[in-house]
Amino acid sequence: MRERKAIGIDIGGTRIAVGAVHMAGIITAKKTFPTNPQAGFNNAMEQIRVAVKEVLFEADWSLDEIEGIGVGCTGPVNTDLGVVENCFTLPSWQGKNLVAALEGGMGKKTYLENDANTALLGEYIAGVARDVGNVVMFTLGTGVGSAVLIGGQLYRGMEGEHPELGHMPIDPEGPECYCGQTGCLESLVSGGAIGQWAEACAMADSHEVFAQASKGSEAALQILDMVARHISRALSVVFHTFLPEMVILGGGVMEGERGRFVQAVHENLHGFEFIPLQRVRVEQAQLGNDAGMIGAAYTVFTD
């Protein structure tokens, strides 16, 4: 059987990763560089085109061999039009047609997807959710991204819109969020939110909270316990709505600490009548930053 190959690209607010990816989820070559949104959209597209050529060279693949280019980009994105709609993280990219820019430059069919969706697809193809068709994933980072897989297909809301589980309301007494609500999940558990709790306790940011917690600081541990309780309530929402087989917790900011939260969720959900706790799974993401690249490549194969 011919090996199917594609380029997978993961675009975050901080960094872009380009990989030469086999259908089974194996990365043969990859390259990362800063997103640098201030330098503008065209500059980034040029850097991506160069990186694609470099990873192809490194993988010893020709452009003809690959079936296309899959891109996961920090959302919101319009997957049908191929347009970036992200006004918060990539202001200079707003309204730009990424698919047209890459197809024009490379001559290969290109697909655009929300980066939380590609991260989940990656975990589904080659990570912790292999062969698990009903999965919800949260990516806890600067913000809180989310993705939902039902029957092995990405779930989309009305008119194809990406549901933002990261902004589900959790605590009516919580902080205000730019989403227009008080106490949404992102306002309570994102890296930014932990930074706010940190400042109130004379710590610099979320990184210091994690560092202090690992040294046994009472204040830092209390912050992380509170965050864990909010994450647990978000998972209760997920199990009372989508009721998936698995929830994955991933995301860069909390990299070293996800184990703590997974553990806490297991404890906090104990005794809930309508969640079949013996049969649902709460897991850490396995592939880290590679998930997005693998999932992005996968969108090429499923067209």
Add this chain to the structure above:
Amino acid sequence: MRERKAIGIDIGGTRIAVGAVHMAGIITAKKTFPTNPQAGFNNAMEQIRVAVKEVLFEADWSLDEIEGIGVGCTGPVNTDLGVVENCFTLPSWQGKNLVAALEGGMGKKTYLENDANTALLGEYIAGVARDVGNVVMFTLGTGVGSAVLIGGQLYRGMEGEHPELGHMPIDPEGPECYCGQTGCLESLVSGGAIGQWAEACAMADSHEVFAQASKGSEAALQILDMVARHISRALSVVFHTFLPEMVILGGGVMEGERGRFVQAVHENLHGFEFIPLQRVRVEQAQLGNDAGMIGAAYTVFTD
């Protein structure tokens, strides 16, 4: 074209309704009687069999003409096995095979479904959600039932289980619920919950709260405002998760007051960044008690 016909049965904790239903959702004859769970399962099955014969006679339909019998029963139910698992509302029915009992007695193929699901199917076939494929419905009654339709199909969670949206967590400071959580939706907005708020304000029950509110009682209006805020947060959860085209509010206890809550939800969700408020709809159920019967009959036609 031959007219397709079925029997639709709606079984609640209080009352059972049996109808002769056309595929388009028209009820030609119906009969209702008390559920009377104390009299036991076999007694209820016998009453249902008698009622089926009566409505067929009234509709002037023969048993041969109908394609089958669809039953919506207060949940949880096991639709695959045809078994009632409801330990709270119908204790004497627990573990009984309703499908076997009716198929044996009537000689017609019988289908069992959760009653919140059949109510939503009814609204989809002949009510407010006609031709709207992505819908979430809450039935606000003694408890809070829920149902989800995606692409015109009932949504089920892992291993076919019915997700209990009525127990999604809403307010960490809320009352304890038998579901094992504090501040789940049912603990805050069900008829029982309103009854609890009522007692704290020297009113007898939820009915008195609604009656006093319509006379302008400040205390009663405050209770209903609070309930409306909790319902609004539940709808925010729904729009940040399933992101359906429509949410329907129905259910017996709040019959006369649903308009108030629909109105309040529209006001409370104003300005939410990630809900396309111009395009999603929040509506009152249209068919009242008939929805379940119509939806139950519909399960026969979609087998």
